[in-house]
Amino acid sequence: MTAILFDGIVQGLQLSLLAVGITLIYGLGGVLNLAHGQFAVAGGVAAALLLQLGISPVLASLGGIASAGVLGLIVDRTLMLPAYRYRGEERLLLGLILTLGFSFIVDGTLNWKFPEFSLTFRLPVPLMDVAGIPMRTASLAASLIAVLTFAGLFAFLRLTLLGKSIRSIIENEVGAELCGIDPSRTRTLIVCLAAMMAGVAGVTQGLFSSLGTEMGPEFTILGLLVAVVGGVRSINGTLAAGILLGIVNAFASHYVGAYVAYIILLSFAMATILVRPAGLLARFT
Amino acid sequence: MRKCADIAALTLVLAFLPAAAGGSPYYLRLATLALVYMAWTVAFNLIFGHTKQLFLCLNALAGTAGYVAVVLAIQLKLSPWVTVPIGVAAAAGLGALFSYVSVLRGLGVIFLGIVTLAFSLIFHNLVLGLRQFTNGETGLVTRGLGFPLLERPVAGYYVFLAVLLAALLVYHLLMASKSGMAFRALSDDELTAELSGIDVTGYKVLAAAVGSAILGLTGALFAFYNGIVSPSVFSFVGVDIPVLIALLLGGMRTRLGPVLGAVAFALIEELVRPFGQLNVLVYGVLLIVLFTTFRQGLVPVLARASAAFRGTRAPAAASRPAREG
Numbered sequence: 001m002t003a004i005l006f007d008g009i010v011q012g013l014q015l016s017l018l019a020v021g022i023t024l025i026y027g028l029g030g031v032l033n034l035a036h037g038q039f040a041v042a043g044g045v046a047a048a049l050l051l052q053l054g055i056s057p058v059l060a061s062l063g064g065i066a067s068a069g070v071l072g073l074i075v076d077r078t079l080m081l082p083a084y085r086y087r088g089e090e091r092l093l094l095g096l097i098l099t100l101g102f103s104f105i106v107d108g109t110l111n112w113k114f115p116e117f118s119l120t121f122r123l124p125v126p127l128m129d130v131a132g133i134p135m136r137t138a139s140l141a142a143s144l145i146a147v148l149t150f151a152g153l154f155a156f157l158r159l160t161l162l163g164k165s166i167r168s169i170i171e172n173e174v175g176a177e178l179c180g181i182d183p184s185r186t187r188t189l190i191v192c193l194a195a196m197m198a199g200v201a202g203v204t205q206g207l208f209s210s211l212g213t214e215m216g217p218e219f220t221i222l223g224l225l226v227a228v229v230g231g232v233r234s235i236n237g238t239l240a241a242g243i244l245l246g247i248v249n250a251f252a253s254h255y256v257g258a259y260v261a262y263i264i265l266l267s268f269a270m271a272t273i274l275v276r277p278a279g280l281l282a283r284f285t
Numbered sequence: 286m287r288k289c290a291d292i293a294a295l296t297l298v299l300a301f302l303p304a305a306a307g308g309s310p311y312y313l314r315l316a317t318l319a320l321v322y323m324a325w326t327v328a329f330n331l332i333f334g335h336t337k338q339l340f341l342c343l344n345a346l347a348g349t350a351g352y353v354a355v356v357l358a359i360q361l362k363l364s365p366w367v368t369v370p371i372g373v374a375a376a377a378g379l380g381a382l383f384s385y386v387s388v389l390r391g392l393g394v395i396f397l398g399i400v401t402l403a404f405s406l407i408f409h410n411l412v413l414g415l416r417q418f419t420n421g422e423t424g425l426v427t428r429g430l431g432f433p434l435l436e437r438p439v440a441g442y443y444v445f446l447a448v449l450l451a452a453l454l455v456y457h458l459l460m461a462s463k464s465g466m467a468f469r470a471l472s473d474d475e476l477t478a479e480l481s482g483i484d485v486t487g488y489k490v491l492a493a494a495v496g497s498a499i500l501g502l503t504g505a506l507f508a509f510y511n512g513i514v515s516p517s518v519f520s521f522v523g524v525d526i527p528v529l530i531a532l533l534l535g536g537m538r539t540r541l542g543p544v545l546g547a548v549a550f551a552l553i554e555e556l557v558r559p560f561g562q563l564n565v566l567v568y569g570v571l572l573i574v575l576f577t578t579f580r581q582g583l584v585p586v587l588a589r590a591s592a593a594f595r596g597t598r599a600p601a602a603a604s605r606p607a608r609e610g
Contacts, residue, residue, distance in 0.1 A: 032395055082577045092395045093339070094576060097529075101572030104526075108566025115562075221406065228399060259414030266403045266410075273396050274386060 003133050004250050010139045012246020013146035014208075016239045017201040018219055019226035020153065021194030023238045026227065027170040028183075028190045031083055031095030035075070035103035036198055037219025042106060043068030043199025044211040048119035057121055065199035072195025075102060076188045084184070103216060110213040117213050119206035142204040149200050150239060153193075157235070166190060170233060198223075225269040231279015241279070291541055292453060299446055303439050313438050319551040320445040321507050325524065326531045326543035327452045328499035331459070333529075334537035335468040336492040337475075338384055339394045341521075342401040343528055345408035346497045347504025348519030350376040354505040355514050356418050358430045365432045365509060373501040379404075380497025384490045405521055412516050424515025432509040441510045448506060449544075452499045456540065459495065464488055472538065526568050527554075533575040536582025545583050 018040060025033045047064025051057065079102055083095040110117075123137045130140070157163035168176040169183050177183055201219070205211040230241030245265055252261035272279070299320070306312040325343060332338050340346070350372035357368040383404070387397040412419045419425065428436060435441045459465055467488045470478040479485045508514040517523065527550055535546020557567045 032399075079573070089393055089395075092393070096395060096398065097576045098573055101569040101576070104565050104569030104572065106569075108563060108569060112562050112566065221402075224399065225403070257414070259410045262410045263407050263414070266407045270400050270403045270407075273392065273400050274390050277390070277392070277396065 004254050005247060006130075006133060006135065007139070008247030008250030009243055010143050010246070011250055012243035013143050013150075014201055014204060014242075015222055015226045015246050016242025017146050017149060017197055017204070018223035019230065019238045019242055020150075020235060021197045022223050022227040023230065023232055023235055024190050024194045027233045027235075028166065029076075029080070029084070029095070029187045030087070030091050030173075031080060031099065032092060032224075032232075033194075034096060034099040034220055034224075035106060035216075036099075036194070036223050037221070038103045038106035038216040039068045039072060039195040039198035040202030040205070040219050041110065041211065041213060041216040042071050042202070043195075044119045044202035044206055045110060045114060045117065045213060046199075047203050047206065048117065048211075051119075061121075061203045064203050065196050068199025068202065069192045069196040072192045072198075073188060075195075076191035080191075084187075103220065107214075107216050110216075114213050118210040119203070120210040121207050123207070138207045142207045145200060145204055149197060153197070153235070162186070162189070222265075225265055228269045229272045229279065234279055237279045289457075292450075292457070295541070295544060296446075296450060299449075303442050310438055313442055315551065315555065317438070317442045317445050317510070319547055320442070320449050321503055322527060322531055322550065323544045323547040324445070324449045324452045324503040325500055325528045326535070326547050327449070327456055328496040328503075329528050329532055330537060330539075330543045331456065331492045331499075332380070332496040334532060335472055336489045337394060337472055338387065338489060338493055339398040340380070340383065340401045340493070340496075341398050341525055342383075342405040342408070343500055344519045344521050344524035345401075345405040346376045346380055346500045347507070347524060348408055348412070348516075349379060350501030350505040351508035351514050351519060352412060352419060355425055355427050355430070355508050359425065360418065365430060369502070369505045369509075372505040373498050376501025376504070377494045377498035380500070381490050381494035384493030385486070388486045388489055405525070409516055409520075422516060424513050424518070426513055427509050428512045430509065432506075435506060435510040436512070444506060445503070445510070448503055452503075453540070453544075455495060455499070459492075460540070464491060468492065522565065522568070526572070530568065530571050530575065532582075533572075533580070534583060536584035536586075539582065539584040542582050542584040545587075549583065 018036065021039070022033055022036050025031055025036075043064045045064075046067035047060045050060035050063045055063070079098055080095065083091050083098055085091075086094060121138075123141065126137060127134050128137050128140060129135070157167055165176065165181045166186055166189075168179065169181060169186055173183055198219075202211055205215070226242045226245055227238055229245060230237035230239070245268065248268070249261050249265055252264050256264075302316050303313055306316060325347065329340070329343060332340050350369075352372075353375050354365060354368040354372035357363050357371060358365050383397070383401055386392075387400070392400065413421055435444055460468070467478065467483045467485075470481065470483055471485050471488060475485055504519065508518070511518060531546035531550040532543060533546070534549045535542030535544065553567065553571070554564065557564050
């Protein structure tokens with residue numbers, strides 16, 4: 001029982017890590033990024049390529065995360081420009097199609113260049129005891145990384161001026177612009193940051209089991225579900241929703257099987273949109 | 286009668302296509318597949334083009350009809366003549382339900398997109414999970430279930446041609462009647478349409494139900510024609526993306542756009558086939574390029590070109606810019 005709960009929290013942190021980027025890009029850029037999982041996979045593949053060159057795992061991981069960030073930067077400065085010319089629903093629709101197209105390009109390229117390619121890290125100590133429960137060291141390490149990343153993000157958003165300006169744009173883009181904040185530069189920064197967080201999720205997936213080039217769409221969908229349940233504008237909500245859905249998924253997978261678990265997650269997201277469009281936890285955050 | 290000249294010409298060309306293919310089963314199958322995509326795109330034009338409802342579950346709607354028809358035929362030993370209408374009704378009901386709920390809850394384009402995408406995934410996992418009925422990933426053999434007509438290549442081609450013409454006829458009747466006026470009004474501005482007394486909810490649900498019924502009919506017949514029905518037959522990348530690209534290629538909110546777009550898409554598919562896995566990459570490039578630079582589609586461009594050729598102005602209906610919203 002407790003083991004499943006822990007497992008769910010570990011999974012949930014990974015889901016939050018994926019989803020928070022979608023939330024940030026939606027809140028700040030007004031674009032629902034359907035290529036978010038592909039950022040994670042691209043980061044993981046870059047890390048694996050660096051590993052092959054004989055670079056130490058830690059440096060290779062950092063390199064992979066940085067590559068995801070660079071990819072995000074490029075996407076924001078080139079591909080998304082036509083979408084940013086519009087506002088509101090028009091921008092959302094165009095952004096949705098553009099990122100969907102980009103996700104196909106990334107998937108197609110990766111499957112073509114690196115078929116049957118995967119990223120796996122092996123840790124020296126496979127199991128550790130936590131509160132009497134044997135836990136995989138990899139899970140603990142991945143969770144630690146996720147928690148540290150989130151702590152960094154929250155500190156950045158709460159304590160720095162740049163972070164505050166980012167939150168002001170999420171609140172009201174026009175208002176922020178009137179106060180002298182340049183939304184376009186801040187947006188580039190946030191897309192880059194979101195892509196890097198996806199890269200972290202991609203690299204830590206390599207810690208858990210292995211990251212394959214075909215996992216992009218799955219990552220995108222899971223991230224999207226969590227972002228929707230958390231309320232696509234609330235970062236706290238996304239973190240909470242990720243852990244909640246991780247736990248739900250862990251219990252459902254254990255008791256009723258993977259297919260039904262996935263259906264439960266999807267229905268959860270559908271119901272959230274229909275019943276509480278601002279997010280399941282909108283009232284509490 | 287001049288209004289229907291394009292459809293008559295199209296019918297003539299398509300009716301003689303099997304003869305032109307020279308009995309090659311490969312090309313005949315390609316042509317039949319193109320007909321299937323044409324009918325699907327006509328349906329999507331109604332749903333997304335005219336009433337701006339972004340359904341990302343075309344595969345699930347076509348697949349629901351297909352699986353319902355096949356599974357009922359196998360499990361209850363019913364004739365496909367009974368099960369196909371049940372499947373079509375199921376698809377139409379689901380489409381109408383999504384449309385109604387989205388209007389009721391005031392979901393924008395994006396949230397309807399997410400809800401329908403989630404449904405598409407639920408459908409996929411249900412098919413995989415309900416192994417005792419659907420045989421999971423392997424799929425079900427549909428040959429010999431009582432549709433001998435669809436198992437002969439040439440006859441199958443003409444069945445799908447009939448389906449396409451029926452879909453175009455329904456489309457024509459809808460657009461020529463009061464509902465066509467309503468579709469045009471609400472695709473320009475929903476609020477204004479509502480204020481001028483148009484029942485926006487009703488027409489949106491109507492478009493979604495009719496579109497889903499066309500999707501379902503084509504999907505159910507395709508399940509029987511294909512000889513096997515499996516999750517990969519009705520995959521998101523195999524149905525939704527080609528249909529979206531074909532609609533953009535041909536031109537949204539035009540009568541012939543879906544047909545021309547599906548032909549153009551089939552040609553592009555055939556060109557990239559030698560490169561194997563690359564088709565996904567090509568889809569991505571097409572989506573981006575079409576949506577950023579070619580949002581009008583082929584039909585308005587061709588209409589203008591032919592008008593310039595004749596030295597006259599194109600008729601207003603044909604050259605109405607497919608401004609996208």
